[in-house]
Amino acid sequence: MTIYAAAKQSKPLRRFLKPQTHKTHSSSLFLRSLSAEPNPPLQEEDDESYIAQVVQLLQPSEKDWNFKQLHHLLFSDGSNPSLSRLFRITRRLNYSKALDFFDYLRANSPNQEDSELSSTFHAVLDVASREPSSQNKLLELYRRSKELSIPLNIKATTLLIPCLGRVGMVDEALIAFNKIDPSCKNTHVRNLIIRELLKWGQVDDALHLLDEMLEAKAEFPPDSVTGDFVFGALLKRGRAGRQISEDEIFGLVVKFGKHGVFPDKLKLTQLIMKLCRNGKIDDALDILYDVMKSEGVVEAASCNAVLTGLGRKNDFKRMNLLMAEMKERNIQPDAVTFGIVINFLCKSRRVDEALEVFEKMNGGENDRFPVEPDVIIYNTLIDGLCKVGRQEEGLQLMERMRLQNGCAPNTVTYNCLIDGFNKVGEIERARELFDEMEKEKVPPSVITLNTLVDGMCKHGRINSAVEFFNEMQSDGMKGNATTYTTLISAFCNVNNINKAMQLFDEMLRVGCTPDAIAYYSLISGLSRAGRLDDASFVVSKLKEAGFRMDAVSYNVLINGLSKKSKVEKVYEMLKEMEENGVKPDVITYNTLMSYFSKTGRLETAHEVLRKMLSEGLVPTVVTYGALIHAYCLNGDTNEAMKIFREMSCASKVPPNTVIFNILIDSLCKRSEVELALSLMDEMRVKGVKPSTTTYNAMFKGLREKNLLDKAFKFMDRMVVQACNPDYITMEILTEWLSAVGETEKLRNFVKGYEVSVSSA
Known part of the structure; x- marks a missing residue:
């Protein structure tokens, strides 16, 4: 038998079965009284006995309730x-x-007051919150409260x-709030x-609700709990909703601070790190100083983030x-604090300043920190110290x-020193340090392996590097991609x-995956x-490994193919570059121009130059040199x-010694010696130093023009400029000067010695 069926058996209760209209006034009164004191105090000394009797009657199944006795107890007067009483009975x-019980009261209460139903319903909510599957029960009760309009x-x-x-x-939660x-x-x-x-x-x-709490004279200001979850949510990565800007976060920290609420030590550090990562170092400093001045808790970790x-x-x-401010406010720096300062000073090669900071850690009383x-x-x-050659x-x-306990x-200590001695070419000292490592059981x-191998290779001791690598392998030390790349590059550089x-x-055989540099070195x-x-x-193999060719690799291949006159392959490479989104650079165009110029295809070379200019690339001295050389070869x-x-004036690309050499050699071969002499003067004016080839x-x-006096002047210039003659120089001058009886000048x-002091 249901509650409602039982109620029908009692005539006086039948009128309560219809839903009653709630009284707004009494609801408001109840809301205010209950809001201030949700658990009303006891009013009668015999309440406990009364509540126990009612609860006893409600223990059986609802169909077995003694409705007559229950009604008498609840509504006798x-x-x-x-x-x-209702609240305590329900709980x-x-x-x-x-x-x-709540449904019974709804159906049978003589007065049907909102306050009565609300008190009982809230007690039901409280009971539901303490039982298993409370969430489902609370949600069902919330839906019921809306249906019955229970405040x-x-x-x-x-x-x-x-x-x-x-x-x-969450929208429903906001409506309830x-x-x-x-x-x-509150x-x-x-x-x-x-x-x-x-x-x-x-x-x-x-943020709208938070702003109300953060007002200067807010009735309900934030507390430490507010700050804890707000700052935690704002700093959480990948959280839902729009991202809050650093400026908004900064503003919130300042407003919270005015109410004496600050991020805890961990969140303050996280916040400062977030600002610093995003380039807001000034805001990070302002927040740190603001928390300090407001007597918030600041520890070394937060200062370390700013440092x-x-x-x-x-x-x-x-x-x-900041270090001075830490000292002023008794914020104890730790080893990390000093490590940060020393690290950045060393990276900036300000090693002496780094050593001063190091000494301060154990310095005089005024600067002493127990760190x-x-x-x-x-x-x-x-x-x-090693990076600056010390x-x-x-x-x-x-x-x-070694003298400091613990x-x-x-290994890192020795690696730094080994690398330092390698860089200055003291390979033996580096090897001695390695031997010391083994002796000290470090x-x-x-x-360590790569540092020594690299040092040996860079100083021409490639075979020693291979021997050392083999020794290390026999001792169980396996090389990595860097080891092999260093050796491969070294052997490529000596054409082995x-x-x-x-x-x-x-x-490949030992399962060491080559990196891009290894592939590029070998291709080159x-x-x-x-x-x-x-x-x-x-x-x-490079493509199979998932790497892409870059412009440098393509240029190397194009250059090699050009030297072999494999033009079709060159065009294939250019097409592949385009398909892979790799734009030809100046070196690509210079390689093509050099090839077409040397093969006499001058019109094609000019087309390449026009294409180069249309791509917005600036020609270099090599570009012009290729064309000049081509025309000289064609006479x-x-x-x-x-x-x-045009190169000297319009393009403003200064010619170098190679360009002058090409022109001077070509002009002299065509007996245009006077023009060649003018170029020699131009070289002197422009500060371009002639070479032995010049x-x-x-x-x-x-010699062809028999201009002996000019030859003597150039011989003197070679002496002054310390430009040493080669076998070609000696062959030309020996034959010529011997023929004209000037062997003494040749000996000088x-x-x-200068040779032009006397006339020929």
């Missing part, structure tokens, strides 16, 4: 029980019985807002709704000011490091392509050596000189 029941008090609303938020019904009496929207309730709004990305609604941001901008002035340098600080300083001081610092040199890393290919094959070396088929094979010195003049061309031209010239 013709009025309803007090709100306190003693489980959820299903509490809901049945919710503040306690009920605080239960429902998180529940609605958890299932994404807005229905609360404004005087009851900080706790506002925190609940703002948290849900931020969680679901309704940032503007959240890192300033260090990236090399703003050492403000770094020093011992750690391994990282020592390594940073040693690396900084390896010996680095070694001394390592010895000082701060022994490690394990070498692959970086076979060995480079062996290393490449070994690299093979192309220079004319082994284009092998270069194409490496290109195919057209007039056109060559025309391009030379003088050799002139001597040949002067060879000894480095």
